[in-house]
Structures are given as C-alpha cells and as structure tokens.
Amino acid sequence: MFVINCPYCGEREQSEFKAGGEAHIVRPKQPTELSDDQWAEYLFMRKNIKGIQFERWVHTHGCRKWFNVVRDTSNDVITAVYKMGEKPPTK
Amino acid sequence: MKKKLRVKTSKFIDETYKISFRFNGKTYYGYKGDTLASALLANDVHLVGRSFKYHRPRGIMTAGSEEPNAIVQLHKNTSRTEPNVRATEIEIYEGLEASSQNCWPSVNFDIGGINNFLSPLLPAGFYYKTFMWPASFWEKYEYFIRKSAGLGKSPTEPDPDIYEHKYIHCDVLVVGAGISGIMAAKTAAKNGFKTLLVDEKPYLGGSTIYQNSEQFKINNQISSSWLEKEINEIKKIKNLEIKIRTSVAAYHGYNFLLARENLTDHIPLEQRNNKTRHRLLKIRAKKVITATGSLERPLIFDNNDRPGILLSSAIERYANLYGVACGEKNVLFTNNDSAYETAISLYQKGINIEAIIDNREETDSKLIKETEKNNIKVYKGYTVVDTYGYKRINKVSIMQLSKDGQKTIGSKISISCDCLGISGGWTPAVHLFTQSGGKLKFRNEDHVFIPNIYSSDQISIGSCNGDFTLDEISSTVPKTLKEFLNLKKIDYEDLEIKSSFNKSKRNIWLLPSDKIIGKTKPFVDYQNDATAKDIKLALREGFRSIEHVKRYTTTGMGTDQGKLGNMHALGIISETAGSKMGELGTTTFRPPYTPLTFGTIVGRNVGEYFDVFRKTPIHGWHVENKAEFENVGQWKRAWYYPKNGENMHDAVQRESKAARDSAGILDASTLGKIDIQGTDASEFLNRVYTNAWSKLAIGKCRYGLMLNEDGMVYDDGVTTRLDENHYIMTTTTGGAATVLGKLEDYLQTEWPELDVYLTSVTDHYATVSVCGPNSKKIVSQVIPDLDFSDENFPHMSFKNAKIGSIKCRVMRISFTGEHSYEINIQANFGKSVWEKCMEAGKEFNITPYGTETMHLLRAEKGFIIVGQDTDATMTPIDLQMDWIVSKKKYDFIGKRSLYRSDTIREDRKQLVGLLTENPDEVLEEGAQIVADIKKSPVEMLGHVTSSYYSPNLKKSIALGVVRGGKNMMGQKLIIPMENKQINVTVADPVFFDKENKRLNA
C-alpha cells in the first residue's frame, strides 16, 4: 500500500484514493464529428505500461479532488504529482 | 532410568514456578519461561509428529519460528483450538493441551508410516502424477490425503477471542532485537528519532543474550553481560517503544509493515477473557532497520530427519536459555565453527559430548583447539553417512571425505548417541528484505544471498546482512547506522572485540554417501518430505526454473516456507544443472513470514461489525412494526411488513392492493440526493442527462436518465429545479456514491469552466412517500397550510412547505403510477413526519409497504429498475425509452455511442413485457427465454428480469430482455424450466393504467 502526496492535502494512505486510469485522455469536443473508429479510440483504448505511467487519481476519502500521478508500475514509485490542467513533467 | 535433562539453572527459567501441561494426553511439567518444545525436551520427548508424505517419525528440530516438524494442535475440540502451532514458539502455561497433528491414529503407531516403506512409489510429483486423474476422483483422493496427512483441524465453534488492529507511525522501525537491533534502536532513539523496536521472542537480545563464553567479549565483558547492560539502558529511553512477542509478517512498499503482537497466547485460558489476543500492527515507518538475524542450515545426508537430530544452534539455545539438555550422548556434525560454540556451551553446563564430526580438514580455529582441550574427540575431514533408530536416533555412522568432497573413503566408524546436532552454516533471514522489493546478490565465499539493492528507505544490519561474527558486526553496524541515520558520531564506534570464530567453511550441498542416491533419504524440506533425490528427479524430468522445481517437488511449500532447506535445494539444482547459484535466483518469499490467524487479519470486523450498515431516520419504526429487511448496498431497507403470520407473498399482495385501492406509505430516504448549485447548473444537467433541462421551470420536477460514455444506462431519478441556479437530483439507492463521483470527475476534469457545485445530502433528509387515491387527503392533513389543488400543485412539481415550524420540500412525483407525494424533511424529523402520516392515514387504512411492493407496483407500470432490468449492456433505445433521448442536444454523456455500429443493431436485447399463457403462473427472474426448443443447440434469446403476480391485474406479469424483442409484439415464446415449459406472449411493458389516469385521480 503506497502513500500518495495529494496536491491539496499532502501525504495520505493509498486506501483514501481511487485510481482513475490513464491520464491526459481528453474527451473530444465534437463527438458527433468522429467516426466509429475514432470514438472507439477515445472510449476503449488505454495503455497498460510496465514502467512509467501517467495516471489519474482522486482523493475519494479526502478532498475529493482529481489530480495526476506519474507512477512506475513496476515498483509503485511515484515521481510526480500535479493538478488537473497542469502540464505533465517532461522528465 | 530417568534421565536428568534439566541442567544448570538458566536465569530465563523460573524454577520456582512449576507448570503442568498435557501433550498427546499425557501430563508433563515444565517451568515458567519454557516453550512447549523446551519443556518436552526436558521430559525427554523428541518424537512430536509424523512427516507429511512418508509419515516418518519426526522430532523437534529447531528452537524458533523456522521449525518444520514440531507442529501441534492446541486445545483440540474446543472453541480455542488452533492448528499448526509451532511447539518451539508457544510458551507453556498452566493447563496447556497440545497434540501432534500429523499422525493417525497416534504418533507412536501411525498407519501412514507404511508410506515410508512404499516410498519408491512416492517420488517427486507423486501427487500430480497420481491424484490428478481422473478429475472426478479428486473428492475421494482429497479425503484420503487429508485423513492421512492431517493438516490440523480448524475450529468449528466461533472464536471467543478479541483481536484488534492498530496503526503506528514512527521515524525508525527496528525489526529484531538481537545485538545489532539493540544497537540500532538505541542509536536511533538517542538521536531523537521516534523509534519502534519489535522482536518475535518474549525476551530481548537474540542469541547473544545467552552467550556466556570467554571466547566472545565486548569491551572486556562476556558478550551477554555487555548486551544486558545495553538492554537495561534502552528500556529507559522515552521515545523508544519496545514490543516483544511481535513478529513482522509482511513488508510492503513505502515502508508499510504488518506485525502481529501476541498478547495472551502465553497465559492460561481462564485468564484470557475480555483481553485482546492478537493485535495487528499496521506500521508506517519513515526508515526501517532490518536486523532479523540468520537461520542455521542443516546438513543434507542420508536419514538426516530422525527424532533427536536438531540444529546445533538449537541445542545451544536449549542448554543456555532453558537449561535443557537435548540428550545425554551428544554428537555434533558441522562444516563450520558454529558447532564448537555449542560444544563450549554444553561442556560449561556439564553436558556430555561424544564426538564432533567436521567436514573440514585441519584449520587454525581457536574454538576447535579450545574444544579439544576439553578432551572432546573431533573427526576432521569426516562426514556422517547414515543414522539409526526409528523413533529416536541411537547411532551415527561416519566416513572420511575424499579430497574433492564428492566421495566417501575408508571404512565406517559407528558412534552411538541419543542426539545429533547439525550445522551447515548460516542463511541470512532476508525474507522481509525481499518482500519489500529488495534484490539479493550471491556471496560466493560463504554461499549466502545478501541484500544488494534496496527499494525503499531501509537498511539490513548484522547477520541478516551476512555479517555473522562479533568482529564483523562491530566493524560494519556502527558505520552503517551512522550513514543511514545521517549522524556525526555514535556510540559503538570503538568497541573492543574478542571473537574466536574462524570463518572457514567446507560447503557441500549434498553430502556423499557410500550408497547410491536412489537408496538414500537425504531430506531437504522436512515438512513436505522432499529429498535431494526428488530434486534430482525433477531436473531429470526436465524442470529447470527454481519456481517449477519447487512446485513439482513441493520443496519450500509448507507452512515454514522451507526456511531451513531452500538454500540446499538451490545448491543441489545448481550443482546438478551446472548453473551458477547467483544466476539461478531465489524463490520468492511471500508474506506472511510466519502464519497469521484469521482473527488477527479480521480484527474487530466480526459479527455485526463485519460490514457497516446504514439505517434511515425511520428505521426504528420499521423495527417496532416488525418489518423484514433487505440489504440494498449498505442500507437496511424495509422489505415488507408481515401481519398475523403472513408470508412474504401474502404481505406483498396485501400491501400492493392497499396502495392502489386507498393509500400506501414508503420510506424512500435511501434514495441518493445531490444538491446542485451554480450559474451553469442547467447546462451541467444537459450534459449529464439524455434529455433537455434548460427549459424546466422553477418548481418543476423531471425524470432523467444518465448514461455512461459507452451509451449504456447508468442511473436514473427525478431532479427538481428548486431555483434558477439550484437543483436537487435524486439517484438510485445503490448508485448515489458512484453518481456523485462520476459527476465530480466530469466537472473537475472535462468541464472545469462550468460554475457548478455538488453536495451529497442523502443523509440530511428523510423522505416519506405517500401514494394512492387517498394520498392527497392524508398529506394535506399533515401540511394543512399548503394548497394541494391540481392547479397549484400539479403532478411533477414541488413546493416548499412547513410542518409545524420545520421546513420541508414536498414533491408530487410517482414511482408507482399512483397520485403521490414525497415529503423531504431534515432527517431528525423523519420519524415524526412518518408517524403523522400514519395517524392522518388511519381512516384510509394507510398501509406501510416495503421495497418488494414498490418493485411490484412499478413493474405494473413498466418502470425500469437500473441494475435489475438493465445490466450495463442496455441503451435507452434497448429499453424502448427513445422518448427520453434528446435529438436536439448537440452532446451529452454517451450520446455518440448511441449510434455506433453495434448499438444501432436491430437484434440487440430489448426490454419487453411478458404475459404467461396461464395467468396464475409466475415466471422465475433470471429464467432463459427461447423461441424454438427443438433447435439444437437451443438459441437463447434473453432472460426474465422482473416477475410478479399482480393483485391489481389479477394475473402474472413480467419484464424481460429479448433479442429483437421490440419487433416481436404479440409473438409467442417459451421459458424452458427444469421440468416444464412455460408459454409466454411478448407484450407492451406497461401493464397497468396505460393512460396514466391515476396520477391525477
């Protein structure tokens, strides 16, 4: 069980949070313009990386804010935490 | 003649405190401080169990948690019975009752013992090869295996003990209170770190605390005296917490560790009531210092498993710590200096040693010279080739080793004995380190795996790091601590050490024998009866990966996880397969390090506390009025209210009839309620519901359907516009939390520009729903100031009102199809409003109804229940609810998915009504629906989702999903049941009052 540094509350147990899948998948602004394939790409396709992954988390049993986490899925080491709307770290 | 095995007094044993206990039905005596194992050994009892596969007699082998053989069942046939308890760990108390578990009918006469003679038929993989086929026979095999293998019996009565969980946060956690752990704890605590020190034993000091030899000194004091002073000192340090009888079971990422603190297992049963038995400590440490020590290795030779064969270090511990001699004629067999430490301890206590057999040729070991001075015969360059004695060792035969150590030479010498101590060197206890994700490296000089790469802020010190001797400890531990804790200067930096230990070792994984290997039984895993022969067989049969060999031979798969023999298994594999140890890798050590009881894991979450449940503010009334309850999510909802011994069917029929004939009342407080405010509230609702909201007038209510982005129905409910920028949304009871979460997700991540605020107010309001033709008459009595005329207060509208001085919100909405009102009032007043309605409704026979009647009434109207009539594969179109999907809105959640090639298919499962040919026949929910029963295979078209006998229509009605059902109106279908077929006709899902006349009745 790891510790997540909520950008609003600080360090808390993982059990207070919920994972929300891959980060930086933006909902298309004009879904009706998309082909079935393009819509399916947004709807269903997610990466499942062994290594550095950008993901969404929400502090469910805390401030209830969504934010992004950069986590190495092989050892759970979190290298960055940043708010929604902020640019992901480049390194 | 009775042997005198209790030797010179030990200060760890209180000889003034005699304790009686029973083992296998016989009464014995021991002293306070004894473990079951030490007390049995003092009574000359070695034979304690039978081995798993061959049922060979087995004795106590170790003095710690690594014990493979002495596994007992405590207090058989009582509620406190417990299997798989290690006799080497359990401390005796008055009244302790233990019995051997791996034997039948008794440890002295064991029927399975015949397996020993059949052993040529029981090779590695025996279980896989024999019991796996045919699969249908497994039940019979399992009975046989369990009966004869005896894995202990689980209790059949409820556990009377109390368990609890506790969180601990500390700066430094030190695991293990041996000499290194004590040094670490003192250093950390004295330098201001909030420190926790834990050890699985009931005393501090590890194996150094009973080291009384002149050969090992610290600052010119015998090492145990020096350590004792250190221990007395640390007990006074304020920011150091010490927990004994506490074993760390698991080491997870981010320095999260689970430990079990054992509080009552060492006291008599009658003193345990109302005390916590085990406490599961959930420790989050900033830094972890692992000082878990090391485990002595056995030696692998023919018949190395007889009762009376113990680890040499265990014999030393029994002598020094418990004052018990394991035998009167002791022989030690070793490949390193450790056995000589044992020898010194034994002759200091006056215990006789017949001989020491040492694999090594001449060395310049001071300990050997010291031993020889005491006229103990040492056979150098020799090995034990066999042992004798069925239930207790009585003789060993030894031979000289060839130069390369691969063969035996010369002639056999026999030495009679009643105890054999074996020492194959030491294995660092790296289990916790590897659990934490740490990577090991192999050190060739002494054939050990030691910590190499750490994955969290931790350090291993002392013998678990491969620093075994006093001088190694004094030269590495202080330096490591200083660095790890970032300190300038610490104690212990200039300890003066005398250590006579010589590090030379002659490592031979499988000792040679004068017999061919096929004729020998050199045990590697004692608990699972895996021999070196089995491992070699597995390799011959093509297994290469250590994980595969482990499973095939069951090596390391017992409750001890092969703590003793894993290294030898690896060694034998690497030698046989010609690969390097370091490249082979080790098997994965998984938590728990030692077994945990279920009670410890569950803690206080038992019985009514197993799960939390939620009660509505009106719950007490339902209980008083004998409602039966149904679990809906975590809620307890009134299900139905049986009267005069009614069964459920009769109660529901009565309630359903009364609600339509006159008046019914329902506690709807569990429905989710989300308060929505902000200038963009209307726009937000437009985006999350399928229908349009902008034009909803203030004071009006509207039903909404919410989809997932994949177009499937997710939730539904009525939302009311309280004000220009203020709505109250209701959700399904089960969906409340996830709907709020989903709305917040979209608001924060996709549409942060919207000015909308969401607040869950589910628990803040009680909701009383009154329905039926007389509902208006009842509610208007409860709220006399409100104008209930249809003009002022039409269907699908809302009014602010007051009951006495208490504000409430009244909605005229209906889930039953009847004229009905929902009163929402601050939760505390819920029960009083309910009672007021009951009082006012008396003359109209107002009938409380539960969820079952609610489901029946809405089914009559064809209203869906999300999660019952839908299952995350149903679009609104599939539900024949096209009317609620706005064509005008540019976008809403799930819209684009409604015209994916798959969702526009005509032959999707669609919701329809079903009427049985026989109106009295009620379908089973979940029953399959088919068209052609003769076709093979029968094509399943769908299934029944809701089914009731309608007292208002006097016939059976059902809803179901049927492939292409929308275009099958009037068609006949078949519901095949176990012993009959039921004929049904596809119908309109709205069965009752199709024109909705009753809403305004």
Ligand SMILES: [Zn+2]
């Ligand atoms: Zn937070």
